[in-house]
Amino acid sequence: MGEGGVYVEFSIGIGVSARHLHLCQKDMAKLFGPGAILHIKKSISQPGQFAAEEQVTLLTEKGRMMKLRVIGPLRKETQIELSLTDARSVGLMPPIRSSGDVLGTPGGVLIGPAGQANLERGIIVAARHLHLCPETAAKYGLSDGEVVSMRTKGERETVFYNVVVRTGERHADECHIDTDEANAGGLSSGDTVIIIT
């Protein structure tokens, strides 16, 4: 609920996250060799972040997922973000988590051109979330960690609840959903949705 106990609605663009991963420095070296760095393929909406040229393979007990793209820059801990459809296709049922919350999540083996990294944990299905720059968050009375809803229009009109607000200096306005959510709602990146606080 927004400032003053009033429900607020506003429009925002969505970004559809396909499966991807973030690497820590140590796993980067194991997969791409000592001293290897990420190469920018394309900037993405969140400031400073980019899709890298680098791709790896994820090996689980029940399957293999090729060409999993690295999103840079490097992070403190390696994290793999799959849709539930992706996860099931390699025999996994990861929990739905916010980015960075990897305690107790399943792991797997990553294979890169220079070697492999055995992960004890790090595979999540990303909770749908709303990135807001500090100005927009202030305008609508929203804080980091708060939960809002997202309403879509069209043939597959849907309201998604439990959308987690992420705000701070490194955030730009965009609502992120995964490919299952996008397909369920008939949505593509750049479509506009309504946020209900």
Next chain:
Amino acid sequence: MGEGGVYVEFSIGIGVSARHLHLCQKDMAKLFGPGAILHIKKSISQPGQFAAEEQVTLLTEKGRMMKLRVIGPLRKETQIELSLTDARSVGLMPPIRSSGDVLGTPGGVLIGPAGQANLERGIIVAARHLHLCPETAAKYGLSDGEVVSMRTKGERETVFYNVVVRTGERHADECHIDTDEANAGGLSSGDTVIIIT
């Protein structure tokens, strides 16, 4: 809206439809040989329908989908039901349609053990729909073709709009969604949802 202009809510179980196809007699013969019949692997919720032992491969210009299961009995026209995730993986963007409404939909090539069938049309993404037996439909004042909403609970709480009511003698109470919708809502077959008329 239900009888007397009043909104009604009631619980119902869901069935998650994975990709599958229905075959006409002519395509059955092309794929499995003259005189071939379907063999029941498992009954499904709708009266008289069953998952068959028979599977085929779908070939499109951009990909191949193996082990697509036939749902029996045979129908007037062949129809392939994919999720948008499935469809995109073989380069297709079929429209969202109710079962049987295949005019102007994409086609492809089906390959079976005895031969192939070239389809000019028939690939759809199934519109979410609510099967109701005549007694339940009457109880809640709902008619065939009417549109209701479906509310889920849980971490991925969602309201899906535009759920089409299908009712008649050959229907049993169950709300059908595809794997994208199930995964977006964190749902499995047998879970209970709320229908809002």
